[in-house]
Amino acid sequence: MILPLFLLAYAGLAFASDQRTLLEQPPDITFSREWQILGPFEIGTREVTWGADPLEFYGGFRNLEYNLKTTFRSPLVFNGTTSWSTREALLSYESDEVSSAELDVTFPDVDWQWLRDTYGWAALQWQAWARGEIYIQHENVDVLILNTGGVLEYWIDDQHYFGGDFYGFRKVPVTLRLSQGVHRFDVKLVREIRSMGGVGDPDVKVNLELRRSRRGLVRTNPEFDEGVLISDLIGGDYGPLASGYASVMVRNDAGHDIYVTGIYGMRNECVLDLLSTSPLKLVPGQTRPIAFGVGCVKTYDRRLDAELVYRFEGTTVEHTLHLGVWPDAYESMHEPHKVTYIGPGGTVSYAILKPPSPSAQCENDARNQSLPILIALHGAGVETDSEVIRSTLDDLPDLCAWALFPSGGTSWSGDDWHVWGLADVEAAVGMIPKWIEHVEWSGSGVDVDRWLVTGHSNGGQGTWYILTHRPDKVIAAAAVSGYSSIQNYVPYVSWHTSDPGREAVIQAALLNYRHELLLENAQDIPVLQQHGSKDDNVPVYNSRLLAQRIQQAGADSTFFEVPGQGHYWDGVMTTEPLSNFFSKHLTAHNLTDARTPLNLREFTMVAASTGDMGTKNGAEIIALAAPGKLAKLHFLLDPLTLTCIWNAVNVRSFRFGPNIYDDCQYILVNGQTMSHPTASQVDAVYERTTSGWQLVESLQDEQHEKYGHQLGGMNAILRSIGPFSIVQHSANTQQVALQISRNLCQYYAADTDITSDYSEALNSTGNVISIAIGQDLPQSRDEYPIFVHGRSVINGGSVILHADGLDHGWFDQDYPGLAAAYLRPLQGKRLELVVWGIDADALKTAARLVPMLTGSGQPDFIIMDRTMLWKGLEGTLALGFFDSNWEVSKNSYLAV
Template sequence: MLASRIRATCIQLILAGQSCAAAQAPLKPAADFPDFAFSEDWKVLGPFQIGTREAVWGADPLELHGGFRALEYDAKATFKSSLALNGEVSWSNFTAQLSDPQKRYASAVLTVAFPSIDWPFLQDVYGWAAQQWQGWARGEIYVQSASVKTLTLNIEQILEFWIDDQHHFGGDFYSYGRAAVTLHLEPGVHRVDVRLVRDVRAMGGVGEPDINIKFKLEGSSGLHVPGSPDIISDIVGDENGPLASPYVSVAIRNGALTDAHIYNVEATRECFAELVGQTPVKLVPGQTRPIAYKLSCVSPALKPGPMRILIKYRMEGDETDRQAYVDAIPHIRGIYEPQKITYMHPGGMVSYAILRPPSPKAHCHDLSPDASLPVLLALHGAGLEADSNTVRHALDPVPDLCAWVLFPTGVTPWSGDDWHNWGFADVEAAIAAIPNWIEQVDWKGPGVDIDRWLVSGHSNGGQGVWYALTHRPDKVIAAAPMSGYSSIQNYVPYTFWRTADPGRSAVVQSSLNSYRHELLLENAKGIPIMQQHGSADDNVPAYHSRLLSQLLEQAGVETTYVEMQDKPHWWDGVMTTQPLKDFYQRHLNAGLQPKIPLNLRDFTVVSAGQGDMGAKNGVEILHLETSAQLGKVYVTFDPLTLGCVLHTSNVRVFRLLPLFRDCSFVAVDGKNMTACSFSEAEVTLQSVDGQWQHSTDWPALPKRRGKQQGAMDAILRTNGAFHIVHHSAAAKGLALQVSRNLCQYFAADTGITDDYEEARISNGSVISIAIGSDLPKTSYGYHPIRLFSDRIEIVDNHVAARPALRGYGSADGLAAIFLRALPGERLELVVWGVDEESLDIAARLVPLMTGTGQPDFVVADRSMLWKGLEGTLALGWFDGEWDVSRNSYFS
């Protein structure tokens, strides 16, 4: 009731031309009255249809009416909806649960459900896709102060919202709470419009399909530094032991109105700290960055108290030296216990994993003093931290395995992007950090073989096992996926997406080929696999494992499938059942044996051509003839001649490793490659006019190479922090939004600048935010997309004998997002609009969540906001020469 009184008094004073601050006196003494609060009453409009991960494409039917923000509450108004009785929905009233009045913060919880919708019937027909819906909710923020109030806003489980006339996209869909939005609110009443998007993968598919939104407002000023580091390693042994790893991270937010520059860190006690990377570290107003530094201490580090780290900084325009501090109190772990290690993620920030060294009680066959044991990877499920007891102790019942047990975090509880580009880079960085741990703690036990993995995982981690198995087959000695889904598209089908031209839909679906494990299972041939699933699993139905077991058999892959009767999705001991214990022991011991140089049996290598595939039996596909279609190399061994015969499909360039020196000859598509020396470290073969040649001239190979390949989420394969360049003052707000989203969803580090040249020549990927003709032309080779102040042109070399120009201009706004090349296999993601409003459309498509399916380029106008994918004007792929691929789509 207090919030209602605030609103009534505020409105009266505002109409009288007075400040809301004057409302304090008649309600409560000023000292006790909250400066800001949420409304209790919320107006909701919905539900409307939405498809799995479709919201980034717009697909909001209310945009046809100018958007929810253009609508005023009308109890009698109706809107068409495919989900509701009679095909119509109207406004509803909901009440939020507010926190007790506080000076420091205000919070509210809003639960939205639509019991009048026949959800069970829809689910019976369409499955989980029918439990997803969208709508909008409207409430208010009341600010009672004498001047502008600087606040930070967190809204959990929300992707998109408006505060008054300011649009915010990205939000906090997974409830990470990592990067709040900074608001500067005048005294008075402020409207809050929140888009509700229910997603089964994030919110569950059992029970009523409701949404619980949590709002939190906090006062903010100056530099916000948490009291303790976000990431710090454990101390090994006892209080006299060393830190397991030197890397530490603390997330700092700039709540001031000017830039902050962190120029140094210092440590108290017998410790030394130094910033990692370039200094000073700049934070623009409203920006959150994970600050990485190295910490080394003279033992004992914990006596007589915590290590205090001083953060030294200056504010723009003020040479005054300032400082804040964090107190680091690491946990102490025995050397054989699961312990936290830290390392640098390729994205330029600190990450961590839980490492359990080999037990001295492990009974490993033929273990010599200098033996190197394989790595047992255990990938966690969605929403779990690797440092939680659930994950850390999941393999305690098997304490004496002949392996280094590693629980990667994947950077975030959702592993960044479901253990794909960003999350899997974290896995490989964690593995590479084990030798550093060995040196750091002066380990005397067995070594580690970082190229031999037994990969296990549960739920989303089980899906991650399929990714590792199909994308790094030459490193996987065995695999144990538990209760994992088969692919993103198969988990919650895309049935309810707005209808679009099949040409457009095909582009989106093909951008997900690298994660469609059902298409890549031939890469698993020759690798032992044990699948486990509970028959009563209502989170990831056992259908997924049953299907993959069937498809593996059809691909010639031997697999064991164990279905645990009446077991749910998770139960105590799910990762250490007796069949799994036997599997671990058998294949970890087998992993000590030398690997056969060449598996002289027929096999096939499959690649989606997206720059993330490793070798299979020494064959690595580097480039495809046609982008976004599968490429294959079929390898046959002739037992009579001892020759290796290869046939290719949609492959332009591939590499053979020295394993093929065991062949008496190598033939590719009928041509004997006698001129190649297969004793070399590697041999690269390229198809030129249909003829295979030994390529020794790397510059002659395709210009788009390595990490530049793939769909738009290839931008996540960065080496170094992101550089976000705003090419005009009008684009600066969007640059901050992109920075916040990358920090929120990937814990990524980003620098925001207006210096394009500095960003272009540095390391890391570049994201250019540009309006009209602001964007500089690429200085690194040819690019087919040309931007003008009011239109966009695309050079299409596949239309006729001579290149054709496809031009787009639109009275309804025009936006584009696309990749460009930078030196060193780096990428630039261009986010462009003819004006600020159009720029907002393009910014929606910067990769945030897996499964949204952005290809290499998209051109759209405002109609995308309500038509969704059908509102795009052009979308598709660039080939190896950065030309538009022939399987792109143009309206």
């Protein structure tokens, strides 16, 4: 057999596999062993979303050729210049079906210690590029799937991929069709403290895997897991499932659309039904979680066998995909077990539930009382369905509470327990009453409105988030080894230099996560903090800082710094201080006290985004006067005159419940005497108008008013009631649509429907993401401040922004690669995220900003040009917020 020259050269290379043998013949698919490296360059925390790649100034790494004599400027290295180098990858293969490469890149010549001493551990973050090759030996290699653990961005030949698999989930690989020969593979390397840690050498390890697949519908990575999410069995091997919801991740590896039309059990004792009433479409390369209901009389052999029914586009012939899963079985329903439920975006999620123990004192005292929920949030990268989580509270078996361990959708809790993660927590809480009915539970009931929240690491941060955003739900909170806020954990000091006006908008977009500024909401709520003094993952400074700031905010906490302990140790969640804290605040007599209204003589409520904010002592800030700024609502009761005095700062509208106004003879709002709501005015709010404060029976016109689920920056799009609809308004945009779909599925376990039918999307239940080039974007209502002007597009492209009565226009000839990403309102308080570019390349620039990694700081709208790819934030032309009337707020940034 005569091999091509590139394969003859490759055949003699030794594989560093377990066998460590020389290949007599190269495998059908493999990677090159030598990789060309260019870097390092600076990058800030979560800045990569904005581009900020200095090589884009030269047309991008893909347009550069390896040359040891060529140098590039970089502030991280000696003499301010860096050049090309090479590294060897560790290659392995299982057979002709699977080939892997592990690439470990570090830059030992950089004085990292000096950078860290000077600028902090955020200076250990860097970016670089690596170039290797993919070898396809035979022409019969048809469909490949590519897993890219630790990689966010890459190019294969001339095709760009953004999103990748930064956390190594291995859930949503990319489907490839590569011809026989050599294919260039350019991989962006991003070193980030937030996900990779700040201890040791700041290296980057990426794991690449190519695996042959087949045409048709396949489970995602069946060699990694079965891909089926299903509840555990309770009552032994033949016991019922703890819940009737299940789902399976499947991918379309065919060249045509596939429609999933049904599912059926292969045994008579189980009935299965798709939760969707219409066929579920998967475009080529798309991964979707298929949700279905499971109703079983009983099970045999603990195994559930099913066939997923599908057909190819244009045919009526039915095909089947076999699903087989073995649910875990538990003899007692008192043991921690997995329960599924409908979570954010209409997908099936799960939590671990531990009902109250029959030996708990509260169970013996009062069988019919309603007990609170102990919500325990896991840390980043921790799978809830693991023995570590299930056994977390084993040392405290008799707590008077329902112990709940939510998953947050993924092992990274979607978005650090914020918009998507908090919605999953609330869905998990709502699951418990349904579980009680499903399994015919006869023990204590559950009080879904009383939570003791705790969590470790990222879960500790999530504890602060829930404490400050759901204060009326939280009876006590215990944050363990948690960080104080996104910005404090790994500072954003290394972002590319930008206009302070632009930076202010980004900081404002992240304001909702600055727990240090929201601690007044924790007044009168018991808080315990615990942190190891030697924590090298989340520095103990975070807890020390919050211990000080919570006191300054008029609240308080008990702080235990454990000498000599690091980030995690056995028993970290059941130490003596934590055990005593849990016991104290979960006992029945303390629950009675907790239900009594706290001292309502005076309190303060603070909000950064009302879209995520609950109530405080029955008071609720509904809308802000100016988004991107803190709003405060201070209450004081004058006991002599029984006057309720409200002082509102940056508040447009608010309401309060009967536990407050029943004791009010008079009401003052910012010094203005107000009328008292009547019993029939259940939706009445106090609203700031041009003529002062008014009591109105309801909020303004629904179509033109922005509030509720629509508030909170671009990540408000994540508050979708059903699957996202990704609408292609232009031809040749399917790769961008597929990229957005993959990223939402990878990082949030979200479901998406890719379509070109805009009317169908508008009539769906979920939020919409519209993708358009040039003048193809349908217009929103006439007075909407941002729109693509059709005639100007024909003349070169223009986006017009209306603000303060002025028209500001940017034209393609002055700003090459003009693009935009912005929110628009839809009926029923839904949202549409517009992703627009003047051409196909510009569209890809805008698509980077679709919410993916938490902490990137996208506001309501962003207009940019191609320079954003190397300037980062400085390459934006306008960005900011919409106020309650969907007008551009005055604190937005316009480059005019």
